[in-house]
Amino acid sequence: MKIFAISDLHLSFGHNKPMEIFGEAWKDYLEKISADWREKVSEDDVVLIAGDISWAMRLEETKEDFEFLKSLPGKKVIIRGNHDYWWSSISKVRAVLPEGVFALQNDSVDFGEFVVCGTRGWTVPERAGEQSEEDKKIFEREKIRLEMALSSARRSNSSIVCMLHYPPFNSRKDDSDFTELLERYGVKVVVYGHLHGKSVKKDLKYVKNGISYYLTSCDQVENKLTLIEL
Numbered sequence: 001m002k003i004f005a006i007s008d009l010h011l012s013f014g015h016n017k018p019m020e021i022f023g024e025a026w027k028d029y030l031e032k033i034s035a036d037w038r039e040k041v042s043e044d045d046v047v048l049i050a051g052d053i054s055w056a057m058r059l060e061e062t063k064e065d066f067e068f069l070k071s072l073p074g075k076k077v078i079i080r081g082n083h084d085y086w087w088s089s090i091s092k093v094r095a096v097l098p099e100g101v102f103a104l105q106n107d108s109v110d111f112g113e114f115v116v117c118g119t120r121g122w123t124v125p126e127r128a129g130e131q132s133e134e135d136k137k138i139f140e141r142e143k144i145r146l147e148m149a150l151s152s153a154r155r156s157n158s159s160i161v162c163m164l165h166y167p168p169f170n171s172r173k174d175d176s177d178f179t180e181l182l183e184r185y186g187v188k189v190v191v192y193g194h195l196h197g198k199s200v201k202k203d204l205k206y207v208k209n210g211i212s213y214y215l216t217s218c219d220q221v222e223n224k225l226t227l228i229e230l
Contacts, residue, residue: 007050007193013064032223051081051165070098117153118163
């Protein structure tokens with residue numbers, strides 16, 4: 001069983017919003033992702049999708065997007081991104097997912113060789129004191145959610161892979177409350193996305209204090225799945 005990852009697919013089969021308007025990296029990107037996915041992934045493999053899955057505004061508008069994911073091989077694990085406005089209660093989300101697609105929200109799914117947990121996360125400030133009061137509230141709430149996910153994963157004896165949508169550190173990759181939690185719970189691998197464009201400092205794999213961090217935004221990885229090494 002192999003683990004692959006990608007994020008920020010921004011699917012819009014039922015909600016027309018072409019991504020090509022955001023630059024050349026998005027031209028025919030879904031065709032490229034699909035071709036690479038089919039070449040690499042077997043039905044026994046797991047693909048982690050770290051948020052921003054669909055542009056849909058309502059859950060019922062995601063049907064064609066999830067049909068696209070269903071058509072691709074492997075088991076898929078998803079978390080919510082900042083643009084997944086369609087994501088309502090986790091029970092409603094899980095009720096419409098195709099077989100083999102697992103949605104995480106502050107919890108985990110155990111594949112035997114490894115356990116995957118996840119939550120959305122939030123922006124880590126570049127400097128202390130730069131957060132607004134609203135950002136502080138969300139940041140603290142996301143810390144609680146991350147610890148819930150990690151606590152769920154630690155009930156297993158398997159290696160822990162954590163999915164976040166936002167990077168768990170700032171652009172300098174400083175320590176943060178998120179990285180402290182990840183280290184305390186013995187996480188082996190973190191997969192995240194959210195970052196786009198030519199200005200991103202592309203450390204696609206970065207090892208910090210024994211944890212491997214993978215940036216998997218599809219435009220940053222040339223619309224190819226990243227093989228995750230435990």
